[in-house]
Amino acid sequence: MDMHDMSAEVTAADTAAEVATDAAASDPANRTQKKASQTCATCRARKVRCDGRRDVCQNCERLGFTCSFQDKSSPHPDSDSITSFSLPRRRVRLACINCHSRKARCSGETPKCARCQAQGIDCVYRPTKRSGGVNGTAIVTGNNSHSTSQQAGATDSEHESVTSEPPEKRVMLRRDENGSHHGHGLPDNNQRHDLSGPSIPRRLTNDAYGPSSSSAYVSLEADCHRRFKFPDEALILKAFNNYFRHVHHVPVLSFIHRASLMQRYHAGMMDKALLLAIVGITSLLTDLGPGTREYGNRCVDECQQMIYQDLENPSTLKIQALVLIMKHRMLSRRFTGAFMLAAIGARFAYALRLNYENPSLCFLARESRRRLMWAFCTIDSGINGGYSDFTLLPPESMHIQLPCNERNFEFDLPQVTEFLRPIPTKPFPDDVGSLLLHVRLLWMRSRVLYCTKNVLAMSDSELTQLPELVKVLADELRNFHEFLPASFKFSDSNLQLRAYSPRLCVFIMIHVWWRQCHCDLFRIILPGIKESLSRSAVDRLDPQFVAMCAQQCYEHAIGMSDIFRSILALDGGLPVTDLDLAVCAYQCARVLYSIYHTRGVEYQLSADDIVERAQRCLAVAKAMNHVPAGAAVVNDLENLIARGFAPNTPSGPGSPNLVSRQTLFRHNPVYQMQIVDDTEVANMPIPSPLNHAGVPSPYGTSVHTPNSNATPVLSHPRPPGMSMSAEMVLGDQNMPKPNLPPVVPPDGLDNNNAFEGAMDGFDFNFESFGNTGLDAGPWFSNDWLNNDFPQMTV
Incomplete structure (x- = not known):
């Protein structure tokens, strides 16, 4: 056998051996048993150590995850089972601005995350590269989402790049030509405060406006493309500071207790409508920075819309906001709006029985309500101009004390003060409050205006009584000045x-x-x-x-x-x-x-x-x-x-x-x-005091000059020389109740707050305080469907 044949045989033998080896390896019976995996698919996906415990590993049991070891039919999961496992996302892709600024965990839910929903604040998400493009804007605040195109020539793909973005990435911002973000409809020239910032301070609550109003108040402008931006915290604090330093001392605006307001604000219980009203009136009377005057007007408009949308739930907070709105409207020369808002505020006040003392409240809350009602009454006397038809809060309906000394209100020192009636017959005490004197003096002026307007309708025979009427009012004014303490003259x-x-x-x-x-x-x-x-x-x-x-x-x-x-x-x-x-x-x-x-x-x-x-x-x-x-x-x-x-x-x-x-x-x-009236009407007629004896007067008597058969009930001793005719100018058939003792203030400012009971709504049970004999039954009965209407005693 030559060398060539020997080499061929060796090669053939090696090839046969390799084939036999490969065949043995491919046989499952001859395959080496693979070691069982000690890591479940869930732990492998999470990249954490697994204890390998069967049925369910310790990690999955503790976290409540589905463990791959639970699948008895597949104890050795393959790659498909691992890749098909869906791990719950522990972090959201985008946190809202509020949670991000507070470094709080955001759930990423839309239209509101869980944290913003719990705190009653608006939830706004930052724009992304897709949603914040130049060609379009996407808006999401509260429960409202809105997408618009800013260029008429935008293509379908450009629209798709905005509207196809998930809701949690849309935001209430727009970009200008330079790419910077601004709010809609707000001045952007050298602003000191972020008037267009979408974030809302956390120290706010919207509970007073029901569960469905938080999304409605955000955008109430006639132009749907302009969205209201809530003031940032720096502007809010500056408005508070200016209000209490420069505005609060105006007599009709001194009903807010500073310590109580700041306490509620820092506790996250600040009412949104009241806050907007404070910002609005303060921006009108003081300088809060460039552009804040126009922004303050929008705050007042927004506050008014919030109250309109929740008319069925009156509260003291709403009345406080309404008084500020009315004053803002009057200063802005929008007297028609103030005139109509006064009717809503008066209905709120009567429904909440604020014209009566509430002994269940602390001193601060009672005094704040008194100041609120007297401020409202003062504004009403200026709006009605002396016409009884326009009077909403006649003085005889005010069964509350006059305001106390400013120091006592500021430092929570209970004080018993006098009522509006009877007219004082002795000098005022040295600790009399300035606001008390102001209220009493404007009440005198309202009676003067009512008297002078009735004088114009007097006949020749009635004019003979004019000197006596003038003398009564002049003497009352003179006594007011003489009774002032020396420090007040x-x-x-x-x-x-x-x-x-x-x-x-x-x-x-x-x-x-x-x-x-x-x-x-x-x-x-x-x-x-x-x-x-x-x-x-x-x-x-x-x-x-x-x-x-x-x-x-x-x-x-x-x-x-x-x-x-x-x-x-x-x-x-x-x-x-x-x-x-x-x-x-x-x-x-x-x-x-x-x-x-x-x-x-x-x-x-x-x-x-x-x-x-x-x-x-x-x-x-x-x-x-x-x-x-x-x-x-x-x-x-x-x-x-x-x-x-x-x-x-x-x-x-x-x-x-x-x-x-x-x-x-x-x-x-x-x-x-x-006010537009299509009918042809002459000047407003003023009834004569004698010829219209049935016309009610807002001051406790139907006329200035009584009929010969009338016998008035004197509410106080008649001064010497005063006739029965003159007494009717000052008479009041409804005497106020005796002074109630001051409520012992509870311990701690938290329980003794001027906003105590401010969230209380309308209750048909009028017998809690100020019982007037009203019965809640007729309100809910169907007697008004009958033809014969029963007479109800009020």
């Missing part, structure tokens, strides 16, 4: 002592209103002045009475201008005041010009002196020039000064008297309402 010394005090505003307004009440009362004999008698009627009056009225009107107008001179000389300047100061300044100048025309020679008046005093009035009125209503008063006063010495011709079409009279009417909210 006006002097340059007392004014300087309050130059840097928050009580400066109310101190000024007390004395300005006292002067204005006299001008309102005595100007009925001045021709060309609002609420003045005709010349023929004045000629039929006693000349001495006419001369006395003119003299008193002149002296008090001069006295008011002297007050203006003193406050203009203050080092700190004028504080933030109400529109009433500008209106009183205008009327003071108008009276001075009228006196100059009619009795300038008799009083030896000079034109230079009248112009100088009118300029003082103008300087004071300009303190409110930053609000629309104040600017209108300033404009009218400037026109009055420009034409002040025009000839005083008889009133007629186009005469100066008629023009000035119409100008003065515009400052009355009743005459500034924009």
